Amino acid sequence: MRHDETGQRPTCCPAHPALLTRREALALAAAGTALAASGWQPGASAAPAAAATAAAGPALAGAQAAFLALSQRLTGHDDLDAETAARIHQAMAGRSADFPGQSEHLARLAQDAASPEAVLESAAAAGLRETALAIVAAWYTGTVGSDSSGTVVAYRNALMYRPVSDAMSAPTYCPAGPAWWTREPPPTGVSAPVERPAGHAPTTGTPEEKERPETTPHGEPQGSGHVRAS
Numbered sequence: 001m002r003h004d005e006t007g008q009r010p011t012c013c014p015a016h017p018a019l020l021t022r023r024e025a026l027a028l029a030a031a032g033t034a035l036a037a038s039g040w041q042p043g044a045s046a047a048p049a050a051a052a053t054a055a056a057g058p059a060l061a062g063a064q065a066a067f068l069a070l071s072q073r074l075t076g077h078d079d080l081d082a083e084t085a086a087r088i089h090q091a092m093a094g095r096s097a098d099f100p101g102q103s104e105h106l107a108r109l110a111q112d113a114a115s116p117e118a119v120l121e122s123a124a125a126a127g128l129r130e131t132a133l134a135i136v137a138a139w140y141t142g143t144v145g146s147d148s149s150g151t152v153v154a155y156r157n158a159l160m161y162r163p164v165s166d167a168m169s170a171p172t173y174c175p176a177g178p179a180w181w182t183r184e185p186p187p188t189g190v191s192a193p194v195e196r197p198a199g200h201a202p203t204t205g206t207p208e209e210k211e212r213p214e215t216t217p218h219g220e221p222q223g224s225g226h227v228r229a230s
Helices: 022-038 046-075 082-095 099-110 116-125 129-141 159-164
Strands: none
Touching (some): 046 129, 082 099, 082 129, 116 129
């Protein structure tokens, strides 16, 4: 099969999947040479990684499931995202080698807790209050750690955006089409103010002067009945 000077198939000839152009053949040859020089073998590096992942899979999945249940008890939200929970668990474990054990301990404490406050009380008694609060902070801010090495685990799904999600979206996210802000805002659930009849006019704060009885030149009220001695 002939090719033109650019190495492309002539447009008059139908393409065949088994035929390569000169350019494609040279690219494949270069790639094969580079792989051979590196000593790479098909499946050589993927097999150990896959085996390690498969071996740690059940234990890791169980720990992350327990962490999700713990997060639900701590935050009071039953609809937390499992993928976000896995990210938080992985990020916190990467920052502290003690976190996996602390998380398991907190998960056991949270099983019998009836409210987030009860979980925090149990965590405080076990000396794990700060760890519990760090988990809550990660869910609400979407970030694990507040220093320069912090890890972003969620943005739009951070819990801090939920209280206003009916009227506002996460920053940089458009909740609707153009000019969405011109629409009527959603109801707030607050009743309208009730008009009450007006009462007495407010005073100015200055006491009103009262009429005083007339006095005699000697300073005694008239008609007081007081008789001076002559």
